[in-house]
Amino acid sequence: MTAPLRIAIAGLGTVGGGVAEVLLERGQDLAERAGRPVKLVGISARDRNKSRKSDLSSIAWFDDCRALATIDADVIVELIGGEDGPAYELVKAALGARKHVVTANKALLAHHGSELAALAERNGVALKFEAAAAGGIPIVKALRESLLAYGIDAVRGILNGTCNYILTKMEATGQSFGDVLAEAQKLGFAEADPTLDIGGGDTAHKLALLSSLAFGAAPDLSLITVEGIEHITPEDIGYAREFGYRVKLLGIARRTADGIDQRVQPAMVKAGTPLADVEGPFNAVVAHAGAAGPFFLEGRGAGEAPTASAVIADIMDLARGDVGPVFGRPAGTLKPLRAAPPERRKSAYYLRFQVLDVPGVLAEIAGHLAQSEISIQSMVQRARSPGEAVSIVMITHESPQGAVTRALNAIAASDKVTGRPCMIPMEAG
Ligand code: HSE
Numbered sequence: 001m002t003a004p005l006r007i008a009i010a011g012l013g014t015v016g017g018g019v020a021e022v023l024l025e026r027g028q029d030l031a032e033r034a035g036r037p038v039k040l041v042g043i044s045a046r047d048r049n050k051s052r053k054s055d056l057s058s059i060a061w062f063d064d065c066r067a068l069a070t071i072d073a074d075v076i077v078e079l080i081g082g083e084d085g086p087a088y089e090l091v092k093a094a095l096g097a098r099k100h101v102v103t104a105n106k107a108l109l110a111h112h113g114s115e116l117a118a119l120a121e122r123n124g125v126a127l128k129f130e131a132a133a134a135g136g137i138p139i140v141k142a143l144r145e146s147l148l149a150y151g152i153d154a155v156r157g158i159l160n161g162t163c164n165y166i167l168t169k170m171e172a173t174g175q176s177f178g179d180v181l182a183e184a185q186k187l188g189f190a191e192a193d194p195t196l197d198i199g200g201g202d203t204a205h206k207l208a209l210l211s212s213l214a215f216g217a218a219p220d221l222s223l224i225t226v227e228g229i230e231h232i233t234p235e236d237i238g239y240a241r242e243f244g245y246r247v248k249l250l251g252i253a254r255r256t257a258d259g260i261d262q263r264v265q266p267a268m269v270k271a272g273t274p275l276a277d278v279e280g281p282f283n284a285v286v287a288h289a290g291a292a293g294p295f296f297l298e299g300r301g302a303g304e305a306p307t308a309s310a311v312i313a314d315i316m317d318l319a320r321g322d323v324g325p326v327f328g329r330p331a332g333t334l335k336p337l338r339a340a341p342p343e344r345r346k347s348a349y350y351l352r353f354q355v356l357d358v359p360g361v362l363a364e365i366a367g368h369l370a371q372s373e374i375s376i377q378s379m380v381q382r383a384r385s386p387g388e389a390v391s392i393v394m395i396t397h398e399s400p401q402g403a404v405t406r407a408l409n410a411i412a413a414s415d416k417v418t419g420r421p422c423m424i425p426m427e428a429g
Pocket of ligand 1: 159162163197202301367
């Protein structure tokens, strides 16, 4: 057998512990598959005395993760997290020291991907990140290597398990967003600070990476419009079901005549389609690979084993000598992405208005929609309470987002309309 591939891990949380365990417990099988031993040689974490599943006493320990960049290791596995700070410093130092890096850090790559890719390539080393998008689902490798023949038209997916769990639970129980979130936090299914998950930021980080791989562009978060799920109500979810849809937080990157349309947004996904059927904390991605696609991949997007599985996949690639370009083509050839103007995106929309049940309110809403040339496909007003607030729900025909937003702004200014109108695009599954 050839020389071992020497691995050092920075960060021994859930995922780091899982990776260490696989390297220690399944080393023989990995070595046979890779054709060389894969050996854990160094570790850095916050608390040396914490009790852990694996016996790590024989592995060299470093209090400062940045020291890993200087030791005799071939691959640094960065599992610290965070877009800046120690993770960024370690990755830069490791690449600069000609060590391969494997990371699960989507925030780091979404913010510094181009710079780090260029650094890796200048030093002739790899920066791999299968675990950074959709956890255990091998979508990074699929977009980087497997779906090249016909190009990628679109990547669409459920990329945040916390949001999908919350939306699934809201649908099953009729509970409010706030109640389900509080319960999920109590059970440890949602972070104590869930902002990045529920606000769509985590999905945007992942989408920026997938979009970069799909369209050969530098990752650029600033080109993604981001909306979270905080404003979704059980009422919206109930109407969705009635119309034959389910509400899902989607990350979408799609080639259009106007450029690449990239957005994170709750969408009404047609019931019975693969994306609509993704339940609970699962993630899923649809890759539209020209004449060869679409392809649908579903799996666990977070947690110890799925994320460790993706990290090990990258390590195995490196053990076999695969040091391809970080985003699938040389960093110097990654072009800025031409972004489609959001106002020109066309979609059918679900609209919900909270209005006073008084004569003329419907005519006023319809008037503003007509003025913006928005055609209504169906409409529901179920409750009747003269003088009180009721909901009016409409589904529009396909319309440009700019026109719908304009009409909604005008409608929101009416004294018969209480609260901000809700607008959710309809998506094929
Ligand atoms: N917090 C993420 C999720 C996993 O809920 O899917 C890590 O990005």
